[in-house]
Amino acid sequence: MNDTKVDFTNMPDERGHFGQFGGRFVSETLFYALDELQSMYNRLKKDPAFQAEIDHDLTHYVGRPSPLYLAERWTEKTGGARLFLKREDLNHTGAHKVNNTIGQALLAKYSGKKRVIAETGAGQHGVATATVAARLGLECVVYMGSEDVKRQSLNVYRMKLLGATVIPVESGSKTLKDAMNEAMRDWVTNVDDTFYIIGTAAGPHPYPQLVRDFQCIIGREARSQCLEQTGRLPDALVACVGGGSNAIGLFHPFLDDASVAMYGVEAGGLGLDTGQHAAPLSAGIPGVLHGNRTYLMEDENGQIIDTHSVSAGLDYPGVGPEHSWLKDLGRVNYVAITDDDAMAAFRSLTKVEGIMPALESAHAVAYAEKLAAKMDRDDIVIVNLSGRGDKDILTVAKLDGIEV
Amino acid sequence: MNRITETIQALKQQKRKALITYIVNGDPTPEITLAAMHALVSAGTDILEIGVPFSDPMAEGPVIQRGHERALAHGTSLRSTLALVKAFRETDKATPIVLMGYANPVERMGYGEFAQSAAEAGVDGLLTVDLPPEEAEDLHRCLRERELESIFLLAPTSSEERVKRVAELAGGFIYYVSLKGVTGASHLDISSVREKLSVISRYSQLPVMVGFGIKDGLSAQAVGTYADGVVVGSALVEIMGSGHSQTQILEGLSNKVASIRTALDQNSK
Numbered sequence: 102m103n104d105t106k107v108d109f110t111n112m113p114d115e116r117g118h119f120g121q122f123g124g125r126f127v128s129e130t131l132f133y134a135l136d137e138l139q140s141m142y143n144r145l146k147k148d149p150a151f152q153a154e155i156d157h158d159l160t161h162y163v164g165r166p167s168p169l170y171l172a173e174r175w176t177e178k179t180g181g182a183r184l185f186l187k188r189e190d191l192n193h194t195g196a197h198k199v200n201n202t203i204g205q206a207l208l209a210k211y212s213g214k215k216r217v218i219a220e221t222g223a224g225q226h227g228v229a230t231a232t233v234a235a236r237l238g239l240e241c242v243v244y245m246g247s248e249d250v251k252r253q254s255l256n257v258y259r260m261k262l263l264g265a266t267v268i269p270v271e272s273g274s275k276t277l278k279d280a281m282n283e284a285m286r287d288w289v290t291n292v293d294d295t296f297y298i299i300g301t302a303a304g305p306h307p308y309p310q311l312v313r314d315f316q317c318i319i320g321r322e323a324r325s326q327c328l329e330q331t332g333r334l335p336d337a338l339v340a341c342v343g344g345g346s347n348a349i350g351l352f353h354p355f356l357d358d359a360s361v362a363m364y365g366v367e368a369g370g371l372g373l374d375t376g377q378h379a380a381p382l383s384a385g386i387p388g389v390l391h392g393n394r395t396y397l398m399e400d401e402n403g404q405i406i407d408t409h410s411v412s413a414g415l416d417y418p419g420v421g422p423e424h425s426w427l428k429d430l431g432r433v434n435y436v437a438i439t440d441d442d443a444m445a446a447f448r449s450l451t452k453v454e455g456i457m458p459a460l461e462s463a464h465a466v467a468y469a470e471k472l473a474a475k476m477d478r479d480d481i482v483i484v485n486l487s488g489r490g491d492k493d494i495l496t497v498a499k500l501d502g503i504e505v
Numbered sequence: 506m507n508r509i510t511e512t513i514q515a516l517k518q519q520k521r522k523a524l525i526t527y528i529v530n531g532d533p534t535p536e537i538t539l540a541a542m543h544a545l546v547s548a549g550t551d552i553l554e555i556g557v558p559f560s561d562p563m564a565e566g567p568v569i570q571r572g573h574e575r576a577l578a579h580g581t582s583l584r585s586t587l588a589l590v591k592a593f594r595e596t597d598k599a600t601p602i603v604l605m606g607y608a609n610p611v612e613r614m615g616y617g618e619f620a621q622s623a624a625e626a627g628v629d630g631l632l633t634v635d636l637p638p639e640e641a642e643d644l645h646r647c648l649r650e651r652e653l654e655s656i657f658l659l660a661p662t663s664s665e666e667r668v669k670r671v672a673e674l675a676g677g678f679i680y681y682v683s684l685k686g687v688t689g690a691s692h693l694d695i696s697s698v699r700e701k702l703s704v705i706s707r708y709s710q711l712p713v714m715v716g717f718g719i720k721d722g723l724s725a726q727a728v729g730t731y732a733d734g735v736v737v738g739s740a741l742v743e744i745m746g747s748g749h750s751q752t753q754i755l756e757g758l759s760n761k762v763a764s765i766r767t768a769l770d771q772n773s774k
Contacts, residue, residue: 129657129662
């Protein structure tokens with residue numbers, strides 16, 4: 102790591118850069134909307150009434166704080182460090198995504214815009230957006246790749262029940278990245294009356310910052326819960342990284358705690374050497390996509406390539422720019438876990454603890470198990486259980502050759 | 506002097522408006538693009554804008570998105586686009602060529618290498634849709650070293666502050682996006698275009714070309730009353746993607762461009 106002390110709390114800079122990463126790579130039409138969003142957010146984040154409204158919703162609607170749970174049987178089985186789970190799976194709608202949609206929907210409300218749009222891959226962010234839109238009485242349109250619409254029919258129906266319009270996207274690879282392109286196109290066209298709720302800590306400035314800020318509740322709670330339960334800070338944090346919003350939410354409040362090691366776990370798919378994965382930090386190079394400069398999966402001509410992961414929520418060729426920065430600084434270690442290892446962790450945690458992790462979170466669980474096994478029994482590892490696995494039952498059943 | 510400026514000045518002297526036409530390299534197949542470029546010029550194009558296909562063309566409407574997809578299906582790349590320009594220059598040394606695309610393929614090649622190869626191939630300018638002036642300074646420097654122009658977009662939502670900033674870096678011409686939307690949209694509002702053009706002219710001496718939403722002689726003529734020229738894209742890419750034979754496509758392009766040229770020249774009378 103760098104010898105000079107890095108100020109982690111003061112990023113991004115005024116123009117939205119985390120070192121060489123981040124920024125605002127969008128067409129001219131959107132600048133006005135991004136400027137407007139930024140100045141509104143800068144004003145509201147200092148406004149105690151706005152913060153109080155978020156806190157109120159997180160407590161009474163989402164059900165926070167989420168528990169920090171010592172997984173004793175899993176620790177026993179692993180035979181190393183004490184393993185704690187940060188239970189984001191217990192949030193309303195079953196994942197960490199709602200922390201962010203609560204915040205952004207409030208911004209939408211304050212902006213006076215009556216229509217919200219979102220992109221979604223597996224459908225979790227779409228559901229979390231449709232949920233808060235229903236609660237606030239906002240019109241909601243969710244863009245979803247037509248391939249994902251087929252794979253995630255349950256969440257599509259859930260969104261429809263919540264009153265959202267789900268638009269299947271037929272362009273490109275028909276997955277999350279194309280859904281994001283289409284949401285951007287909608288926003289360019291309807292910029293006067295539409296608020297775009299981005300689901301991960303990526304996209305043009307100020308999105309990476311505001312999604313991170315809304316997700317930092319995870320790390321703030323985990324930090325104080327750990328101190329309260331164990332009397333000290335953890336030795337390591339582990340979280341899965343697709344776009345990276347749950348990971349940055351857990352990591353960020355600990356960045357200045359030099360003794361805390363951090364591991365971001367990417368989707369290794371069929372293995373990094375096969376090229377069939379979704380691990381831009383482990384195997385990609387910096388480039389520009391979706392409004393920011395960040396590590397990407399691309400070919401030698403700079404075209405974005407198709408990704409693969411058993412977990413739809415990690416199946417994305419880019420990653421939030423702050424992760425790219427933290428990787429280059431060496432503050433966070435980025436590693437990859439294959440489909441097979443994630444599936445094994447899914448089954449094992451379900452059986453040992455009675456907690457069924459989302460396939461995304463199962464990547465973190467799998468890596469934590471490897472890590473903890475090499476650590477001392479006094480050590481503490483916190484794993485972000487970013488979502489529950491109910492949504493993945495059909496995928497798992499299919500892999501097992503079972504028709505449900 | 507750069508070919509873009511030369512061409513526009515000559516048009517000004519003739520009191521004619523510039524016609525800029527856009528097609529995507531490699532759409533629908535790599536074989537047709539060179540012939541299509543020459544056909545566009547014969548039919549009355551002043552400046553050629555060649556789309557460099559990208560896997561994630563965020564600013565494009567459905568018509569041009571499909572053009573990018575057709576081109577990528579045949580492996581069209583930034584490198585093959587530079588080779589195309591070089592081939593075009595063997596017989597046409599006068600028509601200015603602007604490449605229009607997205608940042609990532611240029612980043613991947615490297616700014617310095619791109620600028621050198623583009624200048625050698627005979628490119629005159631680059632418009633990178635997702636590279637606003639704030640993020641464009643390094644690329645701009647490399648382009649200037651090779652006497653290539655940085656073309657920038659301005660939009661109905663651009664503040665005066667942004668108009669000023671774009672005016673500082675822009676060269677060749679300014680591309681005004683006539684509406685809030687993606688390429689090929691259809692809600693063109695002439696009076697708002699007129700208003701914005703007068704704001705732009707306060708900060709920049711550069712000619713202003715208007716695009717997005719211009720699809721025929723009528724809309725071209727209406728916009729041409731106030732702008733220095735028009736850009737026609739989706740209407741041509743639609744012909745490229747029609748599935749017809751190469752001969753029919755080239756004929757369709759020529760007819761379309763000739764009719765727009767005729768309408769646009771009404772403005773000079």
